[in-house]
Every structure is written in structure tokens, then in C-alpha cells.
Amino acid sequence: MRRKIKAWGAAAAAVLASAVSVLAQTNVRLEEVLSIGGPDSEALFQWTGVATDEEGAVYILDAMDFAIKKFDARGRFLRKAGRKGQGPGEFTAPRWLAVEGDRIYAVDQPVAGLLVFDRDLVFQKVIPLPGLAEAVEARPGGGVAVVVGTFERPGRVLLLDRDGRTEGELRYLEKREGFLLDTVNIALAPGGVVYLGFLFQDKVERWNLAFGRSWSRNLFGGKKSGTTSVHGFSLPNETFVLDLDVDSRGRVYVLGGKSAKNRGRDVFVLDPSGALKATLTLPEPSHCLYIDGRDFLYVRADDGITLKKYRLVFP
Amino acid sequence: MSGKKAVIAGALVLLAVFAQGPWTWARAEEEGWSICEKALLMCMTDPYVRAGGVPFVFYCIEGYAFCKKYVEPLLGG
Numbered sequence: 001m002r003r004k005i006k007a008w009g010a011a012a013a014a015v016l017a018s019a020v021s022v023l024a025q026t027n028v029r030l031e032e033v034l035s036i037g038g039p040d041s042e043a044l045f046q047w048t049g050v051a052t053d054e055e056g057a058v059y060i061l062d063a064m065d066f067a068i069k070k071f072d073a074r075g076r077f078l079r080k081a082g083r084k085g086q087g088p089g090e091f092t093a094p095r096w097l098a099v100e101g102d103r104i105y106a107v108d109q110p111v112a113g114l115l116v117f118d119r120d121l122v123f124q125k126v127i128p129l130p131g132l133a134e135a136v137e138a139r140p141g142g143g144v145a146v147v148v149g150t151f152e153r154p155g156r157v158l159l160l161d162r163d164g165r166t167e168g169e170l171r172y173l174e175k176r177e178g179f180l181l182d183t184v185n186i187a188l189a190p191g192g193v194v195y196l197g198f199l200f201q202d203k204v205e206r207w208n209l210a211f212g213r214s215w216s217r218n219l220f221g222g223k224k225s226g227t228t229s230v231h232g233f234s235l236p237n238e239t240f241v242l243d244l245d246v247d248s249r250g251r252v253y254v255l256g257g258k259s260a261k262n263r264g265r266d267v268f269v270l271d272p273s274g275a276l277k278a279t280l281t282l283p284e285p286s287h288c289l290y291i292d293g294r295d296f297l298y299v300r301a302d303d304g305i306t307l308k309k310y311r312l313v314f315p
Numbered sequence: 316m317s318g319k320k321a322v323i324a325g326a327l328v329l330l331a332v333f334a335q336g337p338w339t340w341a342r343a344e345e346e347g348w349s350i351c352e353k354a355l356l357m358c359m360t361d362p363y364v365r366a367g368g369v370p371f372v373f374y375c376i377e378g379y380a381f382c383k384k385y386v387e388p389l390l391g392g
Contacts, residue, residue, distance in 0.1 A: 048385065095381065109381065110374055132377050151373060183380050199380060228352050231359040233376065237352070239383050257384070264388050287385040303389050 027315070028269065028280040030297070034309035036060070036075045039302055043077055044069070046304045049096040049107070051138070052292040053119065059104055060307060061094040068097065068106055070121055081121035089115065089123030100138035101162060107133045114146065114164070127164030134183060140190045143167065147184055155182040157194065159209070170194055170207060178227075179235050185288075187246045189272075195252050197241030200225050204241060204254055206274060215274045220259040239263075243288040247295045247312075251277065255289045278314065350390055351382035 036058065037044030045064030052058050056073030067082040068091075082091050093109035103124070104117040114127040114136060131150035139145055143161040150156075155173020158166055173182045183199040192209035202218040225236035239257030242264060246252050252270040260266040264285030269278040286300035297310045348356075358364055358375035365371070 093378075093381075109377060132374065134377065134380075149373065149377060179376060180380055199384060228346075228348065230348075230352050230355050230379075233359075233372075235352075235355070235376070235379060237349075237383070242384055258388075285388050287388070304385075 028267075028278050029313040029315070030280065030283070030310040031313055032308060033296065033311050034075050035301070035306055036071055036309075037302070037306040039305055041305075043071075044305055044307065047300070047307055048094060048304075049288070050290050050298050050307060051097050051099040051104070052290075052298075053099050054293055056292075056294075057119075058298075058307070058309075059097060059099055061091075061097050061106060063094050066091040066094060068094070068104065068117060068121055070119075079121055081117060081123065088126075089117070091115075096133075096136050098136045098138045098144050100142065100144055103162065105136050105138075105144050107136055114144070114160075116164075127160065129158070135185050137186050137188050139188055145170075145186060145188055145194065147186055149182070151176075157186060168209065170209060172196055172205070172207060172213070179233055181236065185241065185243045187244050187252065189246045189250060193246075193272075195244055195246060197244035197254055199239055199241060199257070200236035202240045202259065204244065204252070204270070204274070206252075206272070217270075217274045219254065219256065219268050219276075223259055242286075245289055245291040247291045248293065249295075253289055253291060253297070255286065280312075283308075349387055351379050351387050354382055355379040 044060065045062055047060045048063045049061040050058065058071045060069045062069055066084040067080045069080040070078045072078055082089055084091065086092060091108045095107045095109050097104060097106040102119050106115040106117065108115060109132065112132055113129050114133060116124040116127060118124055129146060129148050131148045133146050134149050135147040137145050139159065146158045146160060148156055148158050154176045155171060157170040159168040161167050180200050184196045187195040194207045194209065196205045196207065202220045202223050203216060204219065205216040206214040208214055220240060225238035227234045228237045238259060240259050242255040242257045244252060244254045250272040254268045254270065256266040256268065257263060262281055264287065265282040267280045267282060268276055271277050282299055284301045290298040295312060297312055299308055301308045355375055358378060359372060364375060
């Protein structure tokens with residue numbers, strides 16, 4: 001009997017905690033502070049990746065221009081590098097980038113490696129990787145973390161030093177569960193913390209490089225993606241987490257995909273324990289979100305012609 | 316949709332389609348595939364890609380993931 005009462009007590013506490021968590025949710029307001037590009041501008045044609053340095057300069061990959069571009073903190077164009085091709089410093093399908101120290105690390109989709117530029121966008125070298133890079137993020141202590149996709153070893157984040165030497169790896173999946181189900185975006189926080197947002201699964205996870213997985217949670221009721229069979233490959237067709245990033249206070253911002261009420265616009269703000277603390281809705285759909293060192297938010301607008309920078313105002 | 320946006324939307328489709336080759340339009344249309352599934356099928360049935368074997372197929376699948384994330388929402392798929 002006592003055990004039963006205890007179980008009911010625990011269940012009631014869980015319900016109460018969940019209710020409190022819902023009550024604790026707040027809506028975050030966005031104040032636009034900068035806009036780069038636009039329908040009447042030639043600055044950006046179809047941007048894909050963005051990152052900033054500590055001086056506030058903004059680096060943007062432009063898929064339609066096959067280039068990496070640098071703007072100052074006020075959004076003024078400074079320079080660009082790259083062109084279409086497969087030569088040194090050239091791009092075929094520019095995707096993501098990260099800024100760490102005085103180096104810019106860029107992902108060109110067909111290249112099994114990272115393209116390295118200096119802050120003046122002078123091409124330095126290619127860091128070879130064992131597979132295609134799906135995401136790249138600066139590590140708080142220096143170097144970069146790269147999600148590398150291979151058939152043989154799915155679910156792997158490589159930890160590289162500044163020169164591209166492998167210092168370690170995070171295995172978040174032991175075996176392949178299905179094509180693309182290991183596709184993740186990553187966000188890194190001090191203390192060896194790695195957040196994973198699964199593109200084709202309703203799953204956000206927090207890992208610690210030393211201790212393994214801390215927690216795993218869903219945001220869309222644990223829904224599963226449907227599949228489409230294309231040329232013999234059964235592939236998921238519904239997106240869940242388009243991107244995620246973490247601010248200086250450890251808050252995690254998760255951009256919802258097709259499963260969200262507003263695809264590419266709904267952002268869920270989690271605290272480091274995974275509790276949902278706030279939500280916000282972007283004015284326009286975005287494929288990614290980026291939080292800089294001063295906690296400003298960068299997202300897509302005008303279908304990729306414009307990059308918007310916002311101040312996040314918590315009530 | 317403004318002129319510039321229309322041009323970009325069209326170019327996006329080309330971006331999503333990594334290679335050209337014969338493929339079964341009829342089946343794709345019949346099954347109501349989105350642009351990403353169609354682009355993936357084109358990529359996988361391309362003779363050049365097929366000659367490359369597994370790594371190139373992986374490249375096609377990676378492209379599909381990017382398309383689902385980036386391109387499909389723009390086209391309302």
C-alpha cells in the first residue's frame with residue numbers, strides 16, 4: 001500500500017512539474033538590429049551558412065554565388081572569396097561554416113574535408129575528413145567539431161584541433177538505424193557539452209564528452225517520420241529539428257521543421273536540463289539559426305536573399 | 316513571387332538536382348513526390364553517379380537531406 005501511495009505521489013509530482021514547466025514558458029520578443037542583403041541588393045543570392053567573429057564581423061556562405069563573403073558588424077560588405085569549381089578555395093555546393101580563432105572553416109557538400117580560410121578570406125588549405133561533413137561548429141576551447149557521415153560508421157562527431165588533427169570523437173549512434181536517421185545539427189557549450197538536434201527524428205539530446213548522454217527529449221510528442229522509397233532506399237520524409245544553437249547562458253534554441261506548427265519559424269528555448277522555458281516564432285521561415293557570442297540571433301529572410309540579426313528580449 | 320525570387324526558386328531546383336539523367340517522371344508524379352525525392356531519383360539514376368558507387372550514392376542522400384531542410388520549405392512542399 002505504501003509503495004502504491006509512493007508511486008501515485010511520484011506520478012502527481014511529475015504531472016505538477018510538467019504543469020509548472022508549461023506555466024514557465026514565456027514568449028521571447030525579437031528586435032531587428034541588422035539586415036544584410038535583400039530583394040533590391042546584390043549582396044546575397046542564396047545564403048546557406050553564417051558565423052561571426054568576436055569583433056562582430058559576419059561571414060556568410062552564398063550557394064548561388066559559390067562564395068564566402070565577409071561583412072562588418074554594421075553589415076557593410078568587406079570582401080568575398082571563391083567561385084564555382086573544384087580547385088583550391090572554390091565551391092560546388094557551399095553549405096555551412098564556423099569561425100574559430102583566426103580561421104574560417106567551410107563545408108562544400110561534395111568535398112570530404114573542410115576548406116580553411118583566414119579572416120581576410122585567403123584560402124589556406126583543405127583538412128581531409130573520412131566522409132562528407134554534415135555540420136561544423138567551433139569548439140569553445142579551440143578547434144572545431146564536425147559531423148561526418150559515412151556508410152560504415154554513422155553517428156559520429158569528430159573533434160579536431162585548429163590544424164585538423166583528430167583529438168577525439170563522440171559516437172552518438174552505435175549502429176545505423178536507417179538512412180538519414182543519424183543526421184544531426186550540433187551546438188557546443190563549455191565543459192565538453194554537445195547538443196544534438198536530429199533532422200529526421202523528434203529528438204534533442206545533450207551529451208558530455210566525458211560522461212556520455214545526459215538527456216534526450218522530444219518536442220513534437222515523439223512523432224515518427226514517414227518514409228518514401230526512392231530507388232530502393234527507404235528515406236524519412238518529415239523534418240523535426242532544422243537547427244539548434246546555444247547562448248552564453250546555456251539556453252538551447254531549437255528550430256522546428258515540418259513537424260512544428262510553423263515550419264522553419266517555431267523556436268523552442270530549452271534550459272540546460274532540457275526543460276522548455278520559452279518559445280518564439282520567427283517572422284519568416286529559416287533553415288538555420290545562429291547565436292553569436294553576444295547572444296544575437298541570425299536567421300534567414302526573403303527566402304535566402306536576406307540575413308536578419310535580432311536581439312532576443314526575454315520578459 | 317517577385318522576379319528575383321522566381322529566378323532563385325528555379326535555380327534552387329537546379330541546385331537540388333545534382334546531376335541530369337533519365338528517370339521515371341511518371342512514377343514520381345503519380346506518387347506525389349516532392350522536389351527533393353525527384354531530385355534524389357535523378358541523382359541516383361545518373362550514369363556518372365552510379366559509376367561512382369557507394370560514396371556517390373551517399374552524396375545524393377546527403378543532398379536529399381539538405382533539400383528537405385533548405386529547398387522544400389521555399390517551394391511549399
